[in-house]
Amino acid sequence: MAGALTRWMFPQVAPRRVAVLRVLVYLFVPLDMLLFTAGVFQHPGNPGGYRPVLVARLLGLPAPTQGVVIAVFALVVIACLVAATGRLPRLAGYAVALGFGYWALMAMSFGKVDHDHLALLVALFALPSVGAVGERTSAEATGWAIRFVQIAVVATYFLSAYAKIRWGGWEWPNGATFQWAVTRRGTFVGHLAEQVPFLFHLGQWGLLIAETLSPVLLFLSGRALYAGVAFFAAFHLITWMSIAIHFLPLVVCLTAFLPLERLRLPGRLGFDRGIRKLGAGKAGAGSVPLG
Amino acid sequence: MTILRPRSRPPAERGGPPAKLTRAGRSWRAGVTAAVVAVLLYGTVVGTDDLFPFGPMVQFAFSVPPDGEIRSLHLEADTVTGTRVEVPIEPWSVGTRRAEIEGQMTRYRRDPSMLQRLAVAHGRLRPAHPRLTTLHLVTRVIKLRDRRPAGESEIEEVVWRVR
Known part of the structure; x- marks a missing residue:
């Protein structure tokens, strides 16, 4: 039993997967700050609205001033660009984790908290622990980092099913929450969808069931796993098309379930540094598929 | 981006075999995972948004009565x-x-x-x-x-x- 749990928490994963995931994650973080948590740039002008969340209070983090915001933004962007190329994976990686962690706390301390950043934050803290990716990188250390990200992704889905029932009660799947979302922020596609009888009612049941079953992703492999990942990716795409909510920080982490080690990255930009000498054959032969 | 086909044989190894995790290396990792999962469960069951990033996943977690x-x-x-x-x-x-x-x-x-x-x-x-x-x-x-x-x-x- 303990052996099975250990094998599950420390699966043998090709280190190259972490190298590729780093590129995706570290290039995504600056975009996140510019597009999705860009509200932070406006926060210094609204000191009265600052309501720091618990972690920010415990750490005694200073309120966002113009100087703090610019400094954190610059630090994170520079560290991201360094880490994305595989250089200084620990130093640059933890700098991104701490810097973006502070950024996210500032973003969520003005009366509105988003729930799509958990997996990204976990990824930022887990990925540096693998260190440099090379011939001698431990497949178990890689496996844990990937597994931790996967757990955070699944937790986001599963725990949101729990929250729906905790707050919405069993009325949730039979209520009008989807209609509420489309009425408040529906796109053209969303308003088309609202014309279809029973679609939202069925969709609510489908979503609740899928989120409840999401932990199976942690135990599937091969085609069944990819089908599950495709399902959630499609769910996010449809949500984005109909109510313009994208959950991209979570989607980026959803790729941790895929054999990213088989992707070849543009070498000219240096993103394949430390990966190049690890051919996919080595990665494939030296590890078993996750799941 | 292109997909690499796994080669039939791995290239010759350089620098010895991949490092294995030590007992301590496994322990802290298992501990961190368990702690984060525990805080998340706590946040989900009794917490509020104040616990970010460990708070409950309350996006669309409310019901709207059908005639509301x-x-x-x-x-x-x-x-x-x-x-x-x-x-x-x-x-x-x-x-x-x-x-x-x-x-x-x-x-x-x-x-x-x-x-x-x-x-x-x-x-x-x-x-x-x-x-x-x-x-x-x-x-x-x-x-x-x-x-x-x-x-x-x-x-x-x-x-x-x-x-």
């Missing part, structure tokens, strides 16, 4: 040109998100001058638009019947004459 109503907050404004326009409550428009105002509605009701900041931000972010003279924070109420919209009304929440 849908309320949404809108910002309407009179402009110097004498027209009344709807101003999106978005960071690129007024420097704040709708949900941030909704989350602090009682404060806005008590202190309408908090709206001044929105007008100032709008002047800075949308300089080409006519200046706003009076802001109206309005709740739009849509009545549902069998989960579908069946009627609409408005409630004026806060009015602020821009200084």
Whole structure:
């Protein structure tokens, strides 16, 4: 039993997967700050609205001033660009984790908290622990980092099913929450969808069931796993098309379930540094598929 | 990006076999995982948004009764040109998100001058638009019947004459 749990928490994963995931994650973080948590740039002008969340209070983090915001933004962007190329994976990686962690706390301390950043934050803290990716990188250390990200992704889905029932009660799947979302922020596609009888009612049941079953992703492999990942990716795409909510920080982490080690990255930009000498054959032969 | 086909044989190894995790290396990793999962479970079962990032995943975690109503907050404004326009409550428009105002509605009701900041931000972010003279924070109420919209009304929440 303990052996099975250990094998599950420390699966043998090709280190190259972490190298590729780093590129995706570290290039995504600056975009996140510019597009999705860009509200932070406006926060210094609204000191009265600052309501720091618990972690920010415990750490005694200073309120966002113009100087703090610019400094954190610059630090994170520079560290991201360094880490994305595989250089200084620990130093640059933890700098991104701490810097973006502070950024996210500032973003969520003005009366509105988003729930799509958990997996990204976990990824930022887990990925540096693998260190440099090379011939001698431990497949178990890689496996844990990937597994931790996967757990955070699944937790986001599963725990949101729990929250729906905790707050919405069993009325949730039979209520009008989807209609509420489309009425408040529906796109053209969303308003088309609202014309279809029973679609939202069925969709609510489908979503609740899928989120409840999401932990199976942690135990599937091969085609069944990819089908599950495709399902959630499609769910996010449809949500984005109909109510313009994208959950991209979570989607980026959803790729941790895929054999990213088989992707070849543009070498000219240096993103394949430390990966190049690890051919996919080595990665494939030296590890078993996750799941 | 292209997909690499796994080669039939691995290239010769350099620098010895891959390192294995030590007992300590496994222990701290297992401990961190367990701790994060435990805090998440705590946050989900009894926590609030205050526990970010370990709080409950409350996006759309509320139910709307099939014959209930849908309320949404809108910002309407009179402009110097004498027209009344709807101003999106978005960071690129007024420097704040709708949900941030909704989350602090009682404060806005008590202190309408908090709206001044929105007008100032709008002047800075949308300089080409006519200046706003009076802001109206309005709740739009849509009545549902069998989960579908069946009627609409408005409630004026806060009015602020821009200084």
